[in-house]
Amino acid sequence: xxxxxxxxxxxxxxxxxxxxxxxxxxxxxxxxxxxxxxxxxxxxxxxxxxxxxxxxxxxxxxxxxxxxxxxxxxxxxxxxxxxxxxxxxxxxxxxxxxxxxxxxxxxxxxxxxxxxxxxxxxxxxxxxxxxxxxxxxxxxxxxxxxxxxxxxxxxxxxxxxxxxxxxxxxxxxxxxxxxxxxxxxxxxxxxxxxxxxxxxxxxxxxxxxxxxxxxxxxxxxxxxxxxxxxxxxxxxxxxxxxxxxxxxxxxxxxxxxxxxxxxxxxxxxxxxxxxxxxxxxxxxxxxxxxxxxxxxxxxxxxxxxxxxxxxxxxxxxxxxxxxxxxxxxxxxxxxxxxxxxxxxxxxxxxxxxxxxxxxxxxxxxxxxxxxxxxxxx
Amino acid sequence: xxxxxxxxxxxxxxxxxxxxxxxxxxxxxxxxxxxxxxxxxxxxxxxxxxxxxxxxxxxxxxxxxxxxxxxxxxxxxxxxxxxxxxxxxxxxxxxxxxxxxxxxxxxxxxxxxxxxxxxxxxxxxxxxxxxxxxxxxxxxxxxxxx
Amino acid sequence: xxxxxxxxxxxxxxxxxxxxxxxxxxxxxxxxxxxxxxxxxxxxxxxxxxxxxxxxxxxxxxxxxxxxxxxxxxxxxxxxxxxxxxxxxxxxxxxxxxxxxxxxxxxxxxxxxxxxxxxxxxxxxxxxxxxxxxxxxxxxxxxxxxxxxxxxxxxxxxxxxxxxxxxxxxxxxxxxxxxxxxxxxxxxxxxxxxxxxxxxxxxxxxxxxxxxxxxxxxxxxxxxxxxxxxxxxxxxxxxxxxxxxxxxxxxxxxxxxxxxxxxxxxxxxxxxxxxxxxxxxxxxxxxxxxxxxxxxxxxxxxxxxxxxxxxxxxxxxxxxxxxxxxxxxxxxxxxxxxxxxxxxxxxxxxxxxxxxxxxxxxxxxxxxxxxxxxxxxxxxxxxxxxx
Numbered sequence: 001x002x003x004x005x006x007x008x009x010x011x012x013x014x015x016x017x018x019x020x021x022x023x024x025x026x027x028x029x030x031x032x033x034x035x036x037x038x039x040x041x042x043x044x045x046x047x048x049x050x051x052x053x054x055x056x057x058x059x060x061x062x063x064x065x066x067x068x069x070x071x072x073x074x075x076x077x078x079x080x081x082x083x084x085x086x087x088x089x090x091x092x093x094x095x096x097x098x099x100x101x102x103x104x105x106x107x108x109x110x111x112x113x114x115x116x117x118x119x120x121x122x123x124x125x126x127x128x129x130x131x132x133x134x135x136x137x138x139x140x141x142x143x144x145x146x147x148x149x150x151x152x153x154x155x156x157x158x159x160x161x162x163x164x165x166x167x168x169x170x171x172x173x174x175x176x177x178x179x180x181x182x183x184x185x186x187x188x189x190x191x192x193x194x195x196x197x198x199x200x201x202x203x204x205x206x207x208x209x210x211x212x213x214x215x216x217x218x219x220x221x222x223x224x225x226x227x228x229x230x231x232x233x234x235x236x237x238x239x240x241x242x243x244x245x246x247x248x249x250x251x252x253x254x255x256x257x258x259x260x261x262x263x264x265x266x267x268x269x270x271x272x273x274x275x276x277x278x279x280x281x282x283x284x285x286x287x288x289x290x291x292x293x294x295x296x297x298x299x300x301x302x303x304x305x306x307x308x309x310x311x312x313x314x315x316x317x318x319x320x321x322x323x324x325x326x327x328x329x330x331x332x333x334x335x336x337x338x339x340x341x342x343x344x345x346x347x348x349x350x351x352x353x354x355x356x357x358x359x360x361x362x363x364x365x366x367x368x369x370x371x372x373x374x375x376x377x
Numbered sequence: 378x379x380x381x382x383x384x385x386x387x388x389x390x391x392x393x394x395x396x397x398x399x400x401x402x403x404x405x406x407x408x409x410x411x412x413x414x415x416x417x418x419x420x421x422x423x424x425x426x427x428x429x430x431x432x433x434x435x436x437x438x439x440x441x442x443x444x445x446x447x448x449x450x451x452x453x454x455x456x457x458x459x460x461x462x463x464x465x466x467x468x469x470x471x472x473x474x475x476x477x478x479x480x481x482x483x484x485x486x487x488x489x490x491x492x493x494x495x496x497x498x499x500x501x502x503x504x505x506x507x508x509x510x511x512x513x514x515x516x517x518x519x520x521x522x523x
Numbered sequence: 524x525x526x527x528x529x530x531x532x533x534x535x536x537x538x539x540x541x542x543x544x545x546x547x548x549x550x551x552x553x554x555x556x557x558x559x560x561x562x563x564x565x566x567x568x569x570x571x572x573x574x575x576x577x578x579x580x581x582x583x584x585x586x587x588x589x590x591x592x593x594x595x596x597x598x599x600x601x602x603x604x605x606x607x608x609x610x611x612x613x614x615x616x617x618x619x620x621x622x623x624x625x626x627x628x629x630x631x632x633x634x635x636x637x638x639x640x641x642x643x644x645x646x647x648x649x650x651x652x653x654x655x656x657x658x659x660x661x662x663x664x665x666x667x668x669x670x671x672x673x674x675x676x677x678x679x680x681x682x683x684x685x686x687x688x689x690x691x692x693x694x695x696x697x698x699x700x701x702x703x704x705x706x707x708x709x710x711x712x713x714x715x716x717x718x719x720x721x722x723x724x725x726x727x728x729x730x731x732x733x734x735x736x737x738x739x740x741x742x743x744x745x746x747x748x749x750x751x752x753x754x755x756x757x758x759x760x761x762x763x764x765x766x767x768x769x770x771x772x773x774x775x776x777x778x779x780x781x782x783x784x785x786x787x788x789x790x791x792x793x794x795x796x797x798x799x800x801x802x803x804x805x806x807x808x809x810x811x812x813x814x815x816x817x818x819x820x821x822x823x824x825x826x827x828x829x830x831x832x833x834x835x836x837x838x839x840x841x842x843x844x845x846x847x848x849x850x851x852x853x854x855x856x857x858x859x860x861x862x863x864x865x866x867x868x869x870x871x872x873x874x875x876x877x878x879x880x881x882x883x884x885x886x887x888x889x890x891x892x893x894x895x896x897x898x899x900x901x902x903x904x905x906x907x908x909x910x
Contacts, residue, residue: 070667070668073668074667074668074671074672075671075672075675076671170550170552171552174574174891178574244665244666245665245737247665248892251892252559253559253560253662253663253664253665253895254560254891254895255891256558256559334667334668335666335668335731335735336665336666336735336737337664337665337666337732337737337738337741338664338665338666338737338741338892339737339740339741340740340741340890340892340893341574341890341891341892342574342890343740343741387841389839389840389841390840390841390842390843391627391628391840391841391842391843392843394841418751418754418755419754419757419770420757421757421759421845421852421854421872422854422856422870422872424856424870424872426841426858426867426868426870435858437841437856439843439854439856439872443754443768443770446775450841450843452841461526469755469757470755470756470757471755471756471757471877473880474877475757478876480528482591482592486526486528487526488526490526492529492534493526493527493528493529494528494529494530494531494534495528495530496583496584497583497584497587497909498584498587500530500531500532506589506592507591507592507868
């Protein structure tokens with residue numbers, strides 16, 4: 001518990017009088033620890049239970065949303081039978097997956113085969129813990145949040161790699177290898193885009209980055225540079241979560257189902273869930289870094305306008321922005337064909353990476369010479 | 378019209394047709410493709426008919442020339458007990474698979490074929506189903522037919 | 524003279540041990556018969572080096588039903604329905620090919636009404652087939668939405684067929700010496716309605732898929748089939764035309780009432796996947812044009828010139844007839860003995876059979892994903908390969 005408190009202390013020192021007082025669950029627990037240890041334990045238990053519930057609710061909600069949005073794109077209705085407008089369809093599907101026979105190929109590596117889906121899901125869940133949902137709702141505010149995100153999101157590739165490797169299936173293996181190559185490659189661009197924001201915000205802490213956008217979101221406050229970084233990050237994170245047009249690790253028309261070909265029942269559900277939570281995390285991070293997270297739409301100095309914007313609670317701002325990015329990612333999926341594996345690599349190494357580097361250099365200059373909106377704030 | 382000796386017109390085909398001795402098939406086919414006056418570059422179809430009563434197979438090749446727009450049917454007879462014919466897949470690559478099909482279903486053996494294998498049926502299938510005397514344990518006899 | 528016959532196992536013998544620990548090893552993988560790209564049940568045995576395709580060995584036969592053998596035991600009229608089950612997306616054109624060959628062989632005359640209706644139906648079906656092809660191509664390349672768009676339009680045309688024919692897939696409509704039944708009284712009105720609906724849809728296809736940079740990246744310069752090679756491999760239909768050979772039976776040897784219609788035969792420039800894509804998209808527009816020109820001038824007359832009970836006598840000999848289906852030339856060879864009521868031997872030269880083998884040459888050296896693009900632009904219907 002004391003370890004969790006330390007980062008908050010650092011952050012609190014850096015921000016002498018924060019306009020938006022941030023209070024994370026970890027901080028509350030740390031506060032309560034000296035006097036009421038059990039309250040601290042309860043806080044942390046609440047946080048874990050909250051995370052679990054979030055994973056389940058998000059998973060079901062996003063799957064339902066995806067199906068409905070896909071249906072809209074495709075001039076059909078989508079699920080309509082289970083409950084009004086089919087809202088219980090995902091619940092029914094979850095039960096179906098729970099009761100399905102769990103088939104493990106005879107020559108599979110049983111331990112790794114079992115472990116892979118959990119790895120995939122846990123790396124995702126770990127990221128949910130540091131996202132600032134609103135000033136009062138964040139589980140832990142790590143002072144190196146951005147670094148933590150970059151590290152943990154790379155862990156997800158282990159699940160894919162192990163799943164493909166342990167299945168004893170050539171399609172799975174090809175899918176896993178593609179996945180590993182793709183995720184590691186796009187990690188580079190995503191991190192370069194992250195660094196731009198880190199430079200402007202001057203902090204690695206996620207809530208610090210949100211707080212730094214009180215005068216305006218980085219996507220426009222850092223002229224051009226912010227926009228380019230946003231596009232690179234959106235592209236790279238779409239690739240990292242294996243969604244169309246970058247869904248080559250599981251491209252169903254090529255590799256049947258890629259790395260999860262040999263998964264069924266609950267284990268398949270875990271992979272499936274991980275994919276959707278990943279999408280949420282990617283969207284939430286994009287929103288946090290470039291669209292201000294829970295920060296309302298502010299224009300530095302326009303106090304009257306900002307006050308009106310503040311009427312909408314920060315949690316709603318966060319949800320709205322995340323939902324928008326989620327929608328964009330779904331929009332990609334239902335309109336774009338899939339790239340080929342070498343085209344994917346070409347896009348990363350020959351296009352995104354050079355642009356990312358140039359952007360980073362430009363960003364550095366902009367920070368150095370205060371060439372962005374409201375630098376004094 | 379001078380038709381080379383051994384090659385005769387085939388009157389019972391509803392398009393221009395000639396009958397060629399099987400052993401000269403390759404030579405004729407090469408000429409038909411390479412001679413600019415013929416220029417039959419497209420082999421539309423090749424298959425065999427089981428002339429059971431005459432104890433031989435009739436092979437036919439439907440040719441077309443994309444340059445001239447004319448068509449020709451080439452036929453050849455091979456004996457039933459030694460159904461060997463030269464492959465024309467070196468002249469028309471399309472023949473490669475038509476010949477595999479003819480082997481698979483009719484049992485025609487193509488000499489020098491680069492890849493003579495069963496096409497549709499399993500590699501260990503017994504017999505050639507399109508032959509008139511083919512019998513399968515699962516076949517039902519139609520009443521009143523031989 | 525001995526001829527050796529090989530088996531599949533001889534060809535895919537396991538490779539020897541790797542020369543060194545760093546050497547890569549080629550491996551075989553089965554694409555199909557149970558695979559999303561199998562489009563039915565086509566099996567491709569692919570020799571791969573990593574992601575690179577070294578060799579493609581098609582292994583057809585999983586839908587082989589022996590139609591040619593079956594036909595030897597069925598009467599002239601009964602063999603029509605077998606052809607529905609070959610290329611089920613061109614069922615009417617298959618019907619027509621066999622019926623036309625029988626008519627030519629037996630000397631049966633038809634009338635302008637029959638021929639006009641046949642032409643209209645064939646063009647509607649070509650349109651329907653291409654619409655579905657477009658949707659499936661989208662799905663094969665990872666865009667699922669076009670698939671449902673394609674099916675939406677396919678249904679609309681299917682309804683026209685259903686009204687007149689009563690079937691949506693296996694038509695069995697075009698008979699030797701006529702049609703199974705006359706067209707529905709609503710046929711003309713409904714067809715015009717559908718055409719008006721479809722025309723903007725084809726433009727919508729362009730905005731949704733054709734203009735997409737990813738799609739063009741996936742198709743341009745992939746699987747180039749030069750004209751000479753296309754002819755040598757026996758490719759026909761849009762595949763051959765995309766390679767720049769304007770060989771379309773509707774223009775070259777007009778049958779039906781195609782001679783009365785004014786339409787263009789689209790050809791490609793170099794024969795890559797993109798050309799095959801564009802040729803089919805353009806063929807949809809041309810089919811609409813043909814139907815538009817003919818729909819108002821259906822002549823009067825009976826829908827059959829031969830009574831359905833009447834015995835058809837086909838003289839002895841080999842009779843060949845051919846028709847341009849949505850995928851290429853369907854050639855029908857009938858060997859008749861002049862005595863029996865059934866063909867002595869029926870040979871069906873299906874367009875997909877010849878088009879399939881192009882994949883062995885086109886995919887070599889490309890990636891796994893390009894097999895998908897190539898196969899999808901060849902537009903294979905597997906039951907037509909296997910018969």
